[in-house]
Amino acid sequence: MQSLFQQPAHDLPFEKIAAIDLGSNSFHMVIAQVTHGQLRVTGEYGEKVQLAAGLNKNVLDDESQERGLACLTRFAQVIENMPLGSVRIVGTNALRVAKNRYDFIGKAMDIIPHPVEVIAGREEARLIYVGVSNTMDHGEKKRLVVDIGGGSTEFIIGSQQKPILTESLHMGCVGFRQRFFKDGTITKSNFQKAVTAARLEMLSIQDDYLEEDWDLAIGSSGTIKAAYHIIKENNWGKKGISLKGIKSIQKALFQAGHSDNINLDGLKPERKSTFAPGLAILTAVFECFQIESMDLSVGALREGVLFDIMGRYADRDIRETTVQYLLNQYHIDKEQAKLVAHTGLSALAQVKEDWQIDKISSESFLRWSSLLHEVGMGISHSRYHKHGAYIISESDLPGFSQQEQQALANLILRHRRKFTQSLNYRFTRQDQTELDRLAILLRFAINLHHDRKEGDMPIFSMKAKDNTLHIEFLPGWLEARPLTFANLQLEADYLLAKNFTLTFS
Known part of the structure; x- marks a missing residue:
């Protein structure tokens, strides 16, 4: 008899799979071909939707929903006719907090007929680590992974494929822009206020993470990816991201004075409005966790979702x-x-x-x-x-x-x-x-x-139709079990309250 405590492994029934990340700042989609258990990315798509910017008292406004749905309409063309199970769509912080998220999800599923899953913060952190650990090999070294998103920031310490600590804090570049850089103005004063707010947010996890210790720090996605490329393009660091390189970026931001005036090699124009708040969070991360250098991962949440799809059809x-x-x-x-x-x-x-x-x-x-x-x-x-x-x-x-x-x-x-x-x-x-x-x-x-x-494994046969279910047992089996007979009679009464008819003999 097959064990029920572990799902049996079976082959992935799809040659192509897709992951869609409905982030608070951006929507991303990645398509991959699966060959002999290996992933080969064949398409990547992303748009700056800024869903979290449309949150007012935790309700998504019509404009932000329209931006998101318009983006999904374009994504839908790429994944048309892909079977159920081959596409996984995950929503993060903006949809976690939105009181009317199911209104948006219903409209989204009319456009893309695949389930939209809202994932908890720690689940988001786990999936980010899955993406990082499957795209970067650091042997047995313990690593701190940080991902600064639009509405939340995830922190993971792990080794090889196993996360040890996972946490998600309610701070992100879109939320911090609303709080500290609403009109786009960038000063030393409001930047430092944002850094302080981020450090206060991290106090709840600081001791546990410092006590766990790690060998290297890895960043993924958005803000960290932008900071990495800015430092590289402007020769402000030799390898990866350092606090010195971050300070150089800060100086350029203060000189610009406004998000519209930022002109930095390595920074995409659509990221200008959220970059200063994201960098303030990154600054706080470096200070809080005493990080000397941070490398960039090409894998993050959406890659983690792809590998998770594969794992669900294997023994993982x-x-x-x-x-x-x-x-x-x-x-x-x-x-x-x-x-x-x-x-x-x-x-x-x-x-x-x-x-x-x-x-x-x-x-x-x-x-x-x-x-x-x-x-x-x-x-x-x-x-x-x-x-x-x-x-x-x-x-x-x-x-x-x-x-x-x-x-x-x-x-x-x-x-x-x-x-x-x-x-x-x-x-x-x-x-x-x-x-x-x-x-x-x-x-x-x-x-x-x-x-x-x-x-005691009973033998029975069943027939069902609409709101009816009929069960037949072997002759004499039910009569020899008066407790079971009484329970089934009571069950029929319970189900009748739901307009459901249960009969048995």
């Missing part, structure tokens, strides 16, 4: 590692979880065509929710489904987007008692229907193993 899906960690961390009864998962997957195999449950990830979500449905048991037995849903929805779960965590929490919350319970998450109508059906299969599997008898 970080979500599997996360589920295994939760199983151990919360002392879940693994044998019981395994029984439930086997029965749930057997049920899904019988009705997936009837119910058109055809999402690539449906089997994984049913398996994960089966394995983790008792994650809240150590807190409270009577309300453990609610505690479990809270743990899943609010924890940092490497590999999972916020929507994936919400879907998993939705299944765990509704695995027992009233089927109508809700965490008030927003899903598309199609996704909600599929979650409802997966939840019914999860509840069925749990009911069949309520007596917690190891090795």
